[in-house]
Amino acid sequence: MRVLHVITGLGVGGAETQLRLLLRHLPVECEVVTLTEPGPVAAGLVADGVRVTHLKMAGNRDLGALPRLARLIRHGRYDLVHTHLYRACLYGRIAARLAGVRAVVATEHSLGDTQTEGRPLTAGVRALYLLGERLGRTTVAVSPAVAARLARWGVPEPRITVVPNGIEPAPFAYDPAARRRTRAALGLDEDAFVIGGIGRLVPGKRFDVLVHALAGLPADCRLLLVGGGPQEGALRRAAHRAGVAGRVLFTGERPYPPDGSPGPLLPALASAMDVLAAPSPEEAFGLAVVEALAAGLPVRYTSCPALQDLPPGAAPDAARIPCDAGAYARALAEVRAAGPGPRAVAEAARHYCVTRSAARLLDVYAAALAHPAPTSRSPQKAVLS
Numbered sequence: 001m002r003v004l005h006v007i008t009g010l011g012v013g014g015a016e017t018q019l020r021l022l023l024r025h026l027p028v029e030c031e032v033v034t035l036t037e038p039g040p041v042a043a044g045l046v047a048d049g050v051r052v053t054h055l056k057m058a059g060n061r062d063l064g065a066l067p068r069l070a071r072l073i074r075h076g077r078y079d080l081v082h083t084h085l086y087r088a089c090l091y092g093r094i095a096a097r098l099a100g101v102r103a104v105v106a107t108e109h110s111l112g113d114t115q116t117e118g119r120p121l122t123a124g125v126r127a128l129y130l131l132g133e134r135l136g137r138t139t140v141a142v143s144p145a146v147a148a149r150l151a152r153w154g155v156p157e158p159r160i161t162v163v164p165n166g167i168e169p170a171p172f173a174y175d176p177a178a179r180r181r182t183r184a185a186l187g188l189d190e191d192a193f194v195i196g197g198i199g200r201l202v203p204g205k206r207f208d209v210l211v212h213a214l215a216g217l218p219a220d221c222r223l224l225l226v227g228g229g230p231q232e233g234a235l236r237r238a239a240h241r242a243g244v245a246g247r248v249l250f251t252g253e254r255p256y257p258p259d260g261s262p263g264p265l266l267p268a269l270a271s272a273m274d275v276l277a278a279p280s281p282e283e284a285f286g287l288a289v290v291e292a293l294a295a296g297l298p299v300r301y302t303s304c305p306a307l308q309d310l311p312p313g314a315a316p317d318a319a320r321i322p323c324d325a326g327a328y329a330r331a332l333a334e335v336r337a338a339g340p341g342p343r344a345v346a347e348a349a350r351h352y353c354v355t356r357s358a359a360r361l362l363d364v365y366a367a368a369l370a371h372p373a374p375t376s377r378s379p380q381k382a383v384l385s
Contacts, residue, residue: 001028001029001079001080001081001365001369002028002029002030002032002076002078002079003026003028003029003031003080003082003365004021004030004031004032004073004076004078004080004081004082005017005023005030005031005032005033005081005082005083005084005114005140006032006033006069006078006081006082006083006084006088006091006092006095007019007033007034007035007036007040007083007084007085007088008030008034008035008036008085008086008087008088009033009034009035009036009037009038009061009085010032010038010039010040010041010042010052011036011037011040011041011229011239011253012039012041012200012227012253013041013200013214013227013352014039014109014165014199014285014287014288015043015084015085015107015109015110016039016041017041017085018109018165018166018287019032019041019045020041020044020045020048020104020360021136021166021167021168021354022166022354022361023045023048023050024048024086025247025355025356025357026357026358026361026362027183027362028365029077029079029113029134030050031050031051031052031053031093032045032050032051032052033052033053033055033069034052034053034054034055034056035057035065035069035087035088035091035109036054036055036056036057037056037359037369038052038054039095040253041251042054043055045204053072055069055072057087059164060087060127061267062100065091066091066095066098067098068092069092069095070095070096070098070099070108071099073095073096073099073101073249073281074099075099078101079101079102079103080094080101080102080103080104080105080359080365080368081093081095081103081104081105081193082104082105082106082365082371083096083103083104083105083106083107083136084106084107084109084361085109085110086125086129086337088208089129089133090129090131090358091105091107092106092134093132093135093136094106094132094135096136096207097135100349102369103137103365103368103369104135104136104253105136105137105138105139105140105364105365105368105370106132106133106136106138106139106140107124107139107140107141108139108140108141108150108227108243108284109142109284109285110144110284111141111146111149111150111153111284112149112204112282112283112284113282115179116151118292123184124228126153126154126239128249129153130153130154131153132342133155133159135369136159137159137368138158138160138161138162138364138367138368139160139161140160140161140162140361140364141160141161141163142160142162142163142164142165142284142285143164143165143284143285143304143305143306143308144162144305144308144309145284145308145335146162146284146285146305147160147161147162151225151254160217161364163357163360163364164285164306164352164357164360165285165287165306165352166291166352166353166354166355166357166358167208167290167291167294167349167352167353167354168353168354169285169294169345169349169350169353170327171267172216172266172267172270172291172295172344172345173267173270173294173295173296174293174295174342174343175267175268175271176271177182178267178268178271178272179268179271179272179377181268182269182271182272184250184266186224186272188222188224188249188272188367189220191220191223191252192220192221192222193211193217193218193220193275193282193336194221194222194223194224194272194273194274194275195214195221195222195223195224195229195273195274195275195276195277195332196224196226196269196270196272196274196276196292196297197210197223197225197226197276197277197278197279198227198266198274198276198278198288198291198292199226199280199288200227200228200229201209201227201228201229201230201231201232201235201250202229202230202231203231203245204282205231205279205280206279206280206281206302206323207225207231207235207279208231208235208238209232209279209323209324209325210225210246210277210325210328211223211235211238211242211244212238213277213326213328213329213332214244214248214329215242215243215325216325216326216329216333217249217327217329217332217336218333218336219279219331221247221332221336222247222248222249223244223248223249223265223376224249224251224269224272224273225248225249225251226251226266226269227251227252227253228252228253232250232315234377235250236248236250239381242265242341246383248267250312251269255317257274257349262319266291270291270292270297271295273292273295273297274298274335274336274340275298275299275300275332275335275336276288276289276292276297276298276300276301277299277300277328277332278298278299278300278301278302278303278304278319279301279302279305279323279328280302280323281323283303283305284302284305284306285304285306286301286303286304286306286307287306289301289304289306289307289318290304290306290348290352291347291349293315293318293346293349294345294346295301295343295345295346296341296342296343296344296345296346296365297317297343298317298318298335298341299318299319300313300319300321300328300332300335301318301319301320301321302318302320302321302322302323302333303314304320306320306348306352307348308311310348310351313347314346314347314348314351315347315348316346317346318346318348319381
């Protein structure tokens with residue numbers, strides 16, 4: 001089986017890193033096309049031996065990318081096309097049908113109640129999404145919450161299937177030596193209480209809540225923000241205004257070691273933390289929370305669909321907190337007062353092992369190839385709003 005994955009970009013992000021992880025565990029021949037931004041994850045895929053093609057799409061309205069992508073799909077003789085993220089799902093589904101591909105699958109990574117990938121869910125966005133969705137065989141939701149949102153949007157339920165995101169739990173296992181090395185490299189005292197925040201620095205993640213919560217915590221508390229993004233400047237200014245600028249550390253985007261080896265830096269950073277705080281009020285899955293649970297961290301979160309369908313015992317030290325600075329300050333103070341725990345891997349992390357996700361995705365591929373794609377009108381030109 002030859003599968004082409006089409007994704008909007010390959011900068012650092014949850015969908016992008018999830019794609020790389022899945023490809024390591026899918027026993028099929030895979031190649032990747034990125035419409036834009038062949039960033040660090042593209043380099044990681046190439047290091048893994050995956051062929052990556054940059055389509056060099058100029059913007060949302062670059063309709064010339066559509067025939068270029070269709071020609072690439074036709075020339076590659078792929079059995080199945082798998083698309084990821086909004087723009088790639090729209091253009092990829094149309095191009096695949098134009099190329100006469102046999103089966104098209106799309107994964108919905110980021111659909112929230114009010115936005116997707118930071119894009120407000122307007123009537124136009126929904127109409128374009130549904131137009132493209134009709135051209136595929138199956139839409140994969142990364143959680144039951146996303147599946148329910150797709151159904152409310154109007155995607156027929158028989159066309160929706162849930163394949164949760166996955167992780168490799170073993171690399172996240174707590175490592176005291178890595179904790180000491182990482183804290184020393186970051187200039188963190190060994191006895192500091194380190195609050196971690198992991199994710200893109202964008203408004204929807206609400207890391208400003210953690211900055212303001214830090215102002216209400218003792219002086220030994222530090223906030224370690226792992227990720228990059230357009231809100232970094234605003235968060236630095238907020239920390240300065242709150243009087244905690246010297247207690248907030250920004251790591252930037254640090255997905256892989258400088259030598260280009262495939263092992264991520266995130267597990268070492270997780271070992272350096274004492275708690276993970278995730279104040280985003282709207283998540284599609286909650287990957288950072290699951291990774292933190294694999295590191296044995298206590299977790300305080302606002303939204304994590306990954307935990308909604310699991311029994312409470314699967315993540316005993318994970319608690320839901322309102323997206324409010326005062327509430328987070330109180331919750332984090334309680335974790336600090338309780339002292340360090342055993343750092344055992346939570347059962348929730350084992351539940352979301354990537355090998356299980358890859359096996360379920362293979363079943364989706366088999367079903368898509370076993371049945372012809374549903375008939376539809378000829379693809380028409382569509383312009384992203």
